[in-house]
Amino acid sequence: MDRIIIWFKTQAANFSFPQIPKSIEIIDIVQILMIAYFVYHLILWVKNTRAYVLFKGITLIAAFVLIAKIFQMNVILQIFRGVSVAAITAVVIIFQPELRRVLEQLGDKSIFDFAFLGTSNAQSDKRFSDKTLNEMVRACYEMGEVKTGALIVIEQNISLTDYEKTGIPVDAILTGQLLINIFEKNTPLHDGAVIVRGDRVTSATCYLPLSESMALSKDLGTRHRAAVGISEVSDSFTVVVSEETGNVSYALNGEITTAVNPNELREQLHKIQKLSVAPESSRIQHWKERVKHEKKYDKKPDK
Structure with missing residues (x-):
């Protein structure tokens, strides 16, 4: 000491202070x-x-x-x-x-x-409403009942714009029926991930990075590894519906929690709903929108 x-x-x-002119x-x-x-x-x-x-x-x-x-x-x-x-x-x-x-x-x-950073491209509020939350939960468990695979990525503070570009633009209000239609088997948009920003689905069939973590169970499929992968490089919250078992899981901060019930999923969504960015001035929003992830992946989640 x-x-x-x-x-x-x-x-x-x-130490000496620099001379002031x-x-x-x-x-x-x-x-x-x-x-x-x-x-x-x-x-x-x-x-x-x-x-x-x-x-x-x-x-x-x-x-x-x-x-x-x-x-x-x-x-x-x-x-x-x-x-x-x-x-x-x-x-x-x-x-x-x-x-x-x-x-x-x-x-x-x-x-x-x-x-003069304008407001035309200002980023919208990323917080989603309670209605959107309930629609997501309902859709996930309806898809789970019929074993329809799904991969839903919810953007938080770190922008996922570059991952959106790997998919097909949707830009539609999120509803349970929309999610069910997107992930319906043998439809053009069912394979890959959906990215959600606020109350809107921005893109579908998006490519995500696959986690290379050795700690993940070998029983987990490509969708689950993609969910963990995107959570390792961003602060996103990802919901996975297994096509094999119908179980619903979520990934956050590089970890995955499997086979959760509707109340557990709803509780986690409420938590990130409160943590999501609050409305800011359009100038600050625009500045934040200019910083993005940059990494493209040539692998696409399988069924």
């Missing part, structure tokens, strides 16, 4: 605004993609390195210096799709778009 106190005292003694010019204000703008968008990007998990990991490593520096753990510091360059390169490779998507979005926008 004494060493920590001494280290902080030394750092405080050596006697006069601030227009170019200084412009620079400050530009830096604030890009930092804000970086934070949004980190929050709304897989990079958020990475950011938490980096924070933990930074705290560990700080402790190593305070206690002069030179071997650990030397190892960290040796692997830091390789780690940065690995991060760029792993998150290449997200980085490419950000650059594409920058290229798609004009200067006017950056200065």
Whole structure:
């Protein structure tokens, strides 16, 4: 403890505030605004993609390195210096799709778009109504009774727009009958996932990532692995109806709960209904809509 106190005292003694210029010019204000703008968008990007998990990991490593520096753990510091360059390169490779998507979005926008973000493409409120909740529950268990397979992904804070693009646009008010018709066997839309945003079905026949977790039971089919897969890369809530058993399950945060009853499913839906984003100003909604996942999968959920 004494060493920590001494280290902080030394750092405080050596710290000096940067000199404040006697006069601030227009170019200084412009620079400050530009830096604030890009930092804000970086934070949004980190929050709304897989990079958020990475950011938490980096924070933990930074705290560990700080402790190593305070206690002069030179071997650990030397190892960290040796692997830091390789780690940065690995991060760029792993998150290449997200980085490419950000650059594409920058290229798609004009200067006017950056200065005045409009409201025409504002993202709608993602909270779904009690009526939508009840329609989903009813449809899932009606499909379960006749063993009709279904895969329903409910978007929360992290955008699923890129997964929507792998399917067929629907953009219809969610009703139980609509879900039953979509997943009816031998219909054009029955295979793949449905993505729900708020009270609307946005797309059907969507491709989802398959989980590679070894912890999953071998008895689980492709639909269940797809449900877990999408929950591993986003905060979505996914409902699965088994075509073999008719059981209803749900996946959240990389874990799946199987064979739930209607009351259990309704309770979980009520929980995410309360956690879903509240209405915000259209400007903030538009900014959040500009950050997306970027990863396409060439596998499609089977029956």
